[in-house]
Amino acid sequence: MKKKLITLLGILALTAIPAVYSAAQGMDEPKDMDEGSGWQSGRHGGGMDKETMMRPRGSGGLEEMKGMKEGQGGPGFMTEEETLAVIKKNDPAFADKLADFKTAAPGKYKMIIAIGGKMLAGARFEQDANMEKDAVRGLSLEFDSKELGLKYDKAADADKPAIKADLKAKVAELFDLRLKGQEIRISRMEKELARLKKNLENRKANKAKIVDERLEQLTGEGYGW
Numbered sequence: 414m415k416k417k418l419i420t421l422l423g424i425l426a427l428t429a430i431p432a433v434y435s436a437a438q439g440m441d442e443p444k445d446m447d448e449g450s451g452w453q454s455g456r457h458g459g460g461m462d463k464e465t466m467m468r469p470r471g472s473g474g475l476e477e478m479k480g481m482k483e484g485q486g487g488p489g490f491m492t493e494e495e496t497l498a499v500i501k502k503n504d505p506a507f508a509d510k511l512a513d514f515k516t517a518a519p520g521k522y523k524m525i526i527a528i529g530g531k532m533l534a535g536a537r538f539e540q541d542a543n544m545e546k547d548a549v550r551g552l553s554l555e556f557d558s559k560e561l562g563l564k565y566d567k568a569a570d571a572d573k574p575a576i577k578a579d580l581k582a583k584v585a586e587l588f589d590l591r592l593k594g595q596e597i598r599i600s601r602m603e604k605e606l607a608r609l610k611k612n613l614e615n616r617k618a619n620k621a622k623i624v625d626e627r628l629e630q631l632t633g634e635g636y637g638w
Contacts, residue, residue: 491530491537499533503549510556525556544597547590554587 491499501508514522529552536545561580568576616623629635 491534493526493530495537496526496530496533499537499545500529500549500552503546504553507549507553507556525552528552547593551587551590551594554583554590558583558587 497508497511500511511522511525514525529549532548532552533545536542536548558580561576561583565573565576565580626635
């Protein structure tokens, strides 16, 4: 059961990137980049809403993010070194971007690593290479989409159509990845529901036996080993 929950956590993380990722803005940002407002605004993904901030520990809320920023491992997480290794294996170009970001914008770098560690943990426990690859690709696409959105705002009118076309292609691919994750989640939920229904029907069919066994336990009239 724990393994299933961790796997689902990794899948769900694909849909949670925008709110958490935008929280990295304003951390160690060069002032002349003027990126803080762009990354936090609703146009480029939006900041965390009140509901996200108020979630209890273990559900992706503020307390959980504090631990994520430190790059620590743990249930449902991977360390910075583990995360970087997986990213480098699946997308060396993106790993190089992160290496540059570590010096240029450490706040963003830490948040990307934290989110990546959460996403990739599911694939690690599931030992699913395809899930791992999709998680890395989703992280890379989200990063590129944010950057292209900012680039579009500052671009000359003549350059905007090409940037917009590139952004649209990445957003479309990211949509497909998220849809795939949702389909996997639904499929697993359906299988779990079928298992629970079967168990319920078996209990109904064996009601008399189950009641008698419990009665013997409570009265001490049953036979011990």
